[in-house]
Amino acid sequence: xxxxxGNKLNSANKKVLDRMNKMDIxxxxxxxxTQIEAGAEYIEINALSLLHNETPFLREIIPMLExxxxxxxxxxxxxxxxxxxxxxxxxxxIIGAVEYDIEKIDFLIDTVMEKNAKIIALxxxxxxxxxxxxxxxxxxxxxxxxxxxxxxxxxxDILLDPQISPLEENFNSGRIFLDTLELFKLDFPQVKTMANxxxxxxGLPKRHLIASYFVSLAIAxxxxxxxxxxxxxxxxxxxxxxxxxxxxxxxxxxxLKYCRNHKELKLKGIKDAGSKNKRDLN
Numbered sequence: 127x128x129x130x131x132g133n134k135l136n137s138a139n140k141k142v143l144d145r146m147n148k149m150d151i152x153x154x155x156x157x158x159x160t161q162i163e164a165g166a167e168y169i170e171i172n173a174l175s176l177l178h179n180e181t182p183f184l185r186e187i188i189p190m191l192e193x194x195x196x197x198x199x200x201x202x203x204x205x206x207x208x209x210x211x212x213x214x215x216x217x218x219x220i221i222g223a224v225e226y227d228i229e230k231i232d233f234l235i236d237t238v239m240e241k242n243a244k245i246i247a248l249x250x251x252x253x254x255x256x257x258x259x260x261x262x263x264x265x266x267x268x269x270x271x272x273x274x275x276x277x278x279x280x281x282x283d284i285l286l287d288p289q290i291s292p293l294e295e296n297f298n299s300g301r302i303f304l305d306t307l308e309l310f311k312l313d314f315p316q317v318k319t320m321a322n323x324x325x326x327x328x329g330l331p332k333r334h335l336i337a338s339y340f341v342s343l344a345i346a347x348x349x350x351x352x353x354x355x356x357x358x359x360x361x362x363x364x365x366x367x368x369x370x371x372x373x374x375x376x377x378x379x380x381x382l383k384y385c386r387n388h389k390e391l392k393l394k395g396i397k398d399a400g401s402k403n404k405r406d407l408n
Contacts, residue, residue: 128345128369131199132158132166132356133322137175146176146183151190158191164356168220170199173207180207188214199353201246205230212237222246223287226270235277244283246320247274249306260306263288267310271317281316285351290321292328293336300326300340304347311348320351338364346372 134157137143145153158169169191173180180202188211191198199220200211208221212234221238223246224230238245247270249263267286274284288306291299303321310319323341327333338360341352345368354361363384370381 128349128365128374129167129351130165130356130362130365131168131170131320131351131353132161132164133170133172133353134161134355134357135169136172138172143175146173147179149183149186151186154187155190155194158194158196161356162194162196165362166356168197168199168351170201170353172201174202174204180204181210184211185214189216192217199246205233209234209237212241212243215241215243218242218244220244220246220285222285223248225250225252226266226273228273231273231277235274235279238283239278242283244285244318245274245279246285246287247271249286249288258289258302258306260302260309263306264309264313267314271314281314282318285318285320286310286314287320290323290325292330293326294329300343304343307344307347307349318350319348320353321349322353323349324354334358334360337361341365342368345369345374 135142135154137146161169171184171187171191173183176183184200184207188198188200192215197217197219198215199222200208201222202208205224208224211219211221218241221234221243224234225248234245247267249267249270251258251262251266267288271281271284275281288303288310290303293299296302303326307319310317321344323344324333324337326340327336330336337354337358341354341361342364344352345365352365356362366375366380366384369375370378375381
């Protein structure tokens with residue numbers, strides 16, 4: 127089953143960073159709630175740009191978001207912040223993305239397993255990230271998985287992230303990602319995969335066109351966790367429709383539910399517009 131992760135709470139966004147710096151709890155709560163209502167099963171929190179305030183921010187935000195019954199993904203390059211997030215959280219969370227660095231992995235892995243959490247394994251060639259091929263990524267993933275399994279992790283708690291480079295940097299990026307994803311699913315069928323598919327269209331006009339088609343191809347190749355802007359209706363439609371077509375939507379439940387909800391929202395909009403017109407006439 128494909129899982130949708132909402133990524134609106136990212137400190138790389140200047141508006142979000144400003145609200146995070148001000149510890150605007152109500153803004154964070156509303157943003158998370160809106161994404162949950164739009165269909166996100168997980169809410170991603172990226173507070174890396176807060177620098178030394180990252181960990182204090184997580185201490186405040188994680189308990190509040192857990193009260194919303196929200197599942198959390200905590201993303202950071204700071205392994206100390208990731209470990210603190212694991213210790214704060216009362217429910218199992220996902221943390222990452224952690225490259226294949228034994229020191230970083232060892233710092234986190236015991237706490238990850240104690241808290242029944244999942245780890246995002248970032249698959250990249252540290253020596254030359256721009257020359258990654260599906261075959262190279264497969265070798266790195268194999269080493270990473272073997273090490274985690276030897277340390278006692280379960281396959282289903284490992285999320286492989288085969289980094290997506292923008293098409294603007296390499297016109298073959300989409301094909302490389304899809305080929306890598308296919309190899310991962312063939313060689314590691316019990317290990318999960320995760321990616322922010324919107325990275326492919328960074329810097330390009332009409333990004334939604336690329337994102338909508340790309341996510342359909344990625345789902346068809348077996349992508350398990352999709353990190354995205356769940357408020358983009360066209361994108362969500364692509365996900366739901368694709369899952370229905372390839373047999374991942376049992377009895378078309380998700381598709382039919384989406385259609386019903388969309389119809390109800392449209393009727394509500396017409397009704398609200400009619401009421402406004404009546405008030406204007408009066």
